[in-house]
Amino acid sequence: MFASLIHPRVLTALALLLAGAGLSITAWQGPASAMLVPRIVLTIWCVVALAILIGELIRRVPVKRVTLTPLPLLMAAILIAAIATASLGFLIPALPLVALTLWLFRIRRPLPLLLGTIVIGGGLWFLFHHVLMIRLPALLTNGVI
Amino acid sequence: MTTLRYSLAALALIGATHSAMAADHLDIIVPFSAGGATDIVARSFEPIFSQRLGVTSVVRNVAGASATVGTAEVANSEGNPNIIGYEPAGALSIQPSLKKLPYGPDSFTYICRTVSNPMFLMVSKSSDIESFKQLVEESQEYPFLYGSSGPGTLPHLAMAALTVNSDLKAEHVPYSGSGPAMNALAGNEIQIMADTETILENYDLRPLAVFAENRVEGYPDVPTMQELGLAEMDFAVWQGVVAPKGISEERTQQYAEACKATVESDKFKSFADKAKADIAYLGPDDFKAFVQKRFAANKQVLKDAGLTP
């Protein structure tokens, strides 16, 4: 029984149900008129998520063999870069992120890696921030970087 | 690793020195997305203003949450001499009393007010209502619905104040901007709207009264609220320039002079004429006093109308 619970699909459905339930608590505590639609939406969400959870428990799809990949690393890098942008500006988090993406996607020779990082990371930033004047978040108050 | 740390430290140092001194670059925050009514005025204001100031400038649209996100961005840049905001009335004088914001009316260095348009009370031309008195009478039996460009906007506030201060019975239906509200007025979903001359002219509506101290030029037959025997109600849609707190006296002066020169320039005047925006310049001190007065007045209206506790 316990083994079946840690099946990834079951866990996903469970997480959805818990998220819906948690948000419902907030919705029912809020003002009735503003929360009218969210309450309806979250109720449907919870009922459907429960049905999915039961469905996944009954019809267990065979678990794919989990292999260790650096995908979580890429996800974490994107998330960290996104969070860092608010305080460090756009360019500084973007450069290592692009370099890491290229590296993980098997571009490992130094020259293409370096050039790719500069062109894709720095070049696009320069194009938008300085040429097209679409201001991206900046580190310095005068907006140069 | 050490090199990385050194270069980061160097960058931080550059950042620190830069933040203290005025550079030749200016960010003008517009708290709406590009192309809106305020944005258009700001974008016409920007080139003349930056030329007078002798800097290169960029309009940055930081939109969201009734213009408060962009306004908060200005307030949070305390001491930064390279950022100003082109602000609408609502974000400065209404929103801070409506909800918890990271800024208040004291979070800015006020530079100048640029334009201001009085608001009119209006109904569709297809309706048979000709006067305010008639409107009040017809509302007794079955309350009217009035539209607005959103909750807590000036059109909402003006009408809320009117329903509190007169016998008019009307209820509020907010829309996501003046356009959709006009669509609703055309379809008779709502019957009343309070907005500026631009809306009045563009959509061919009938003005019943004006929310101003005196009658407005071009509309000699439209009475003011006081003339109708009601309390003084002064609602206008205005815009102005604010800078963050903590910038030098000298910089404030520079901004104020550039702003004055801009609104007095022929180019801006001809634009304002086309866009039906009435130039109404106020200098730093007057503007500050004006915003504080409006803030207090609006706060009272919100309280009287039961919109805030």
Next chain:
Amino acid sequence: MDMILAAMGDAFTWQALLAIVIGTWAGIIIGGLPGLGSVVGLTIFLPFTFGMDVITSMALLIGVYCGSVYGGSITAILINTPGTPQSAATTFDGYPMTQQGRVDEALGWATFASFFGGVLSCVLLIFCAPQLAKFAVNFGSIEVFALVCLAMLCIVGISRGSLLKGLVCGMMGFFFSTVGSDPITGADRFTFGTYALSSGLDLIPVVVGAFALSEVFVRFSARDEEATTIPEARLRFPNLREIGRRLIELVRGSFIGSFVGALPGTGAAAAAFISYAAAQKLSPRRANLGKGEPDGIIASESSNNAVTGSAFIPTLALGIPGDVVTAMMMGAMVIHGITPGVRLMVDQAQTVYALFVVLIIVNVAMLVLSKPSIGLFRYLFKLPLGFVMGGIVMFSFIGAVSVRGNPLDLVVAALTGILAYVLRRGGYPLAPLVIGMVLGPALESSLRRGLLISRGDFLSFFTHSGIAATLFVLIGLFLVWTTMAGVLDWRAKIAARREPVSPSSSRA
């Protein structure tokens, strides 16, 4: 007649034509790049229009707008990542066709359907704008509520196979749209005390996360497999016989798009989903939809491009902007001293006619420029996969943060990307998430406004007007139809299970 000739003269200046070519081409490329959409494209070009005369600046902006709506389909078909939210429905059949090696056919249909929809809506705009505008005014809050409810039902059609999972994703998208200030009372919802959240979640960062970033993650897991190489982009236009065979689909999509576009506050993404749902019920080849059927691409692309023309109907007839983009166009008019409003058609007839001519030229330019633009994407996607993915990550970031200048939107995009990857792995369809988010705000505010107007009486919605009643009946029919089809399906399955299965028929 003189007026029309004069208008032609205005539109056929070299400045205007140059602006159309530059605008349309830039629009196609901006639209094709995941993350960058119509709004960013127009924001880039808006400052350039200040020094131009009114027709030239309109030509530039209309070019960018129409180009970007079409361009979104290119990446939707090639890499399953809609370049703009408007093209989300194009992935349903576009990407399966790519997987079957029919890229050229898919791109050809997308291009032709875009052109067809754009031109048909121009024709409607020219000849029926006042009538359509008058009809659109009848769509008050309650009618819009009924229409959006009907549109929401397309979640059912799109999440075939796992209705429940589609439904939960739809609700999730709907929920995302409720974060932030309440449109009616202004109260903050689900912000958990964080001020940055009070501006709500924007559609673009969520779409960027759900499609572009999650696609990067999916391709990452299979980065060493041969199958992940992106097929070479080619374009083959359908011939006349093929067009004739699917003409009814083209016309239906274009009409749906034109009509939805004329209603204020709906937009091209909603039109594409509604049109796709209609094709699922009405196309003669509906059984094949979702498995690589050109009708699906036609439904989506003809309708979203039809919106580009008809969004001008409320703008020109009533001075009410149909969406963000026409609002921007109105701003550009104001700068040049033209006040949009009820009298625009009368006072500025020559400018309005010139605008019509420009719209048609833009659609023709789109058709001509599709080949070189797709050629450009061919070269971009020939680069090693790493560079393509690095570029997608970078464009996603730029698109997410520049749409309203809020760095929090980047975090939203990143988190949605991770969430979307987990959901995709669990067999959840992601399109309903976008549908929920696109239609949610319209559904909620029209319901709440309707309740204000009817003084809290929901039952009176059904008897409010003829249009509303008709739409509610359609909703009822749809529900009955879908339930019956489901029951029949289920009974057929049971019957098939009872009978001994012969080896030859078991594959069906």
